[in-house]
Amino acid sequence: MTERTILHCDLNSFYASVESIGKPELKKVPMAVCGSPENRHGIILAKNELAKGFGIKTAETVWQAKKKCPELVLVPPHHDRYSEISKAVNAVYLEYTDLVEPFGIDESWLDVGGSRELFGDGVTIANELRERMKREFDLTISVGVSFCKVFAKLGSDLKKPDATSVISRENFKEVAWRLPASDMLFVGKRTAETLLRFNIKTIGDLAAASPEMLEHALGKMGRQICEYARGDDRSPVRRYDEQEEIKSIGNSITFRRDLVGEADLRAGLLRLSDQVAGRLRKHGFKCGSVQVQIRSPEFKNITRQRRLERPTDIGKELYDAALELVRENWSDKAPVRLLGLTGMALEKTDSAAEQISLFSTPDDTLEREKRSKLEQTLDEIRAKFGGDSIGYGSVQASDIFGEERSEEIAPE
Numbered sequence: 001m002t003e004r005t006i007l008h009c010d011l012n013s014f015y016a017s018v019e020s021i022g023k024p025e026l027k028k029v030p031m032a033v034c035g036s037p038e039n040r041h042g043i044i045l046a047k048n049e050l051a052k053g054f055g056i057k058t059a060e061t062v063w064q065a066k067k068k069c070p071e072l073v074l075v076p077p078h079h080d081r082y083s084e085i086s087k088a089v090n091a092v093y094l095e096y097t098d099l100v101e102p103f104g105i106d107e108s109w110l111d112v113g114g115s116r117e118l119f120g121d122g123v124t125i126a127n128e129l130r131e132r133m134k135r136e137f138d139l140t141i142s143v144g145v146s147f148c149k150v151f152a153k154l155g156s157d158l159k160k161p162d163a164t165s166v167i168s169r170e171n172f173k174e175v176a177w178r179l180p181a182s183d184m185l186f187v188g189k190r191t192a193e194t195l196l197r198f199n200i201k202t203i204g205d206l207a208a209a210s211p212e213m214l215e216h217a218l219g220k221m222g223r224q225i226c227e228y229a230r231g232d233d234r235s236p237v238r239r240y241d242e243q244e245e246i247k248s249i250g251n252s253i254t255f256r257r258d259l260v261g262e263a264d265l266r267a268g269l270l271r272l273s274d275q276v277a278g279r280l281r282k283h284g285f286k287c288g289s290v291q292v293q294i295r296s297p298e299f300k301n302i303t304r305q306r307r308l309e310r311p312t313d314i315g316k317e318l319y320d321a322a323l324e325l326v327r328e329n330w331s332d333k334a335p336v337r338l339l340g341l342t343g344m345a346l347e348k349t350d351s352a353a354e355q356i357s358l359f360s361t362p363d364d365t366l367e368r369e370k371r372s373k374l375e376q377t378l379d380e381i382r383a384k385f386g387g388d389s390i391g392y393g394s395v396q397a398s399d400i401f402g403e404e405r406s407e408e409i410a411p412e
């Protein structure tokens with residue numbers, strides 16, 4: 001088998017950099033992108049290198065940030081522009097290979113193994129891409145070059161901004177193994193905590209651990225991260241035009257103990273609607289109907305669905321619809337083993353008709369917009385700090401959460 005050549009390209013401080021395009025004066029001052037700059041409770045979404053130097057952190061409030069750096073310049077976000085530029089950047093990557101797999105708005109993997117004849121080796125292509133980003137977009141990228149996706153991603157984090165780092169078969173033990181395990185893709189905060197209980201601190205420790213033991217402690221993913229740490233990652237880079245079309249987005253939870261009573265059911269549904277709404281937004285969908293699945297401890301299953309008044313990607317609206325479905329179809333005295341929530345009848349957010357329902361008033365629309373903004377801010381915080389970094393108190397305090405599954409169903 002010939003060795004693959006995979007690049008992971010990561011746009012540096014993406015939001016802040018886009019806001020500074022063609023504005024050299026913003027590059028010379030500490031600057032941050034912020035949800036509502038006029039409001040001291042507004043949250044920092046991104047910052048440039050100079051702001052980083054003052055210790056400004058993503059997700060802290062304007063008030064906290066200004067305390068550290070009174071002259072901090074704040075600018076509001078322009079999400080449409082971010083996705084427009086992201087598409088244009090991927091179009092440049094596609095000149096080198098059709099194996100381009102975006103990972104979020106500012107990162108992509110490229111498999112350039114088949115492009116070497118035409119464009120040169122991985123490092124040559126990486127350096128050329130860095131030059132083009134500066135020239136054509138006034139942006140910088142960090143590139144990791146490796147033989148697999150996991151180490152390519154790790155590589156792009158090694159040196160920033162505007163740098164190329166190589167993690168090869170020859171050097172990965174030396175370069176990657178001394179790094180904290182949590183630097184590796186798929187090792188989130190929770191996983192890292194579990195690993196620490198086994199005294200696994202570095203990627204090298206992870207590689208040396210027993211895959212059986214890790215599978216026992218963490219499930220399938222435990223074995224997988226052990227293999228990844230050993231350089232055994234054969235996952236392919238997907239073709240750009242083969243990004244799967246998604247038909248429905250659903251999550252289900254088998255609870256740590258059976259749910260009994262309305263408070264339990266509410267906590268379960270709150271978490272599910274929060275997860276499903278977040279995934280809808282991530283993929284740019286709204287759903288026109290909601291389906292609820294309930295499983296009893298005796299494995300009796302029911303599924304019920306309902307059309308929504310208008311398509312939504314707002315967790316609160318999914319939650320209200322799901323709670324109604326459960327109330328109508330399940331006695332709150334009957335125990336529940338598993339709950340599932342699925343958003344169906346998906347429409348792309350930009351085409352989802354904003355139907356104003358008979359009952360909606362200007363106040364109602366405003367309320368909805370506020371709610372939508374709030375949930376988008378949560379997405380941004382989670383994208384930075386991981387899925388469990390922020391959530392609802394009643395969910396975080398509950399003892400019911402166990403195994404969770406998410407599904408994205410592509411058309412047959």
Ligand SMILES: [Mg+2]
Binds near residue numbers: 010013107
């Ligand atoms: Mg980035």
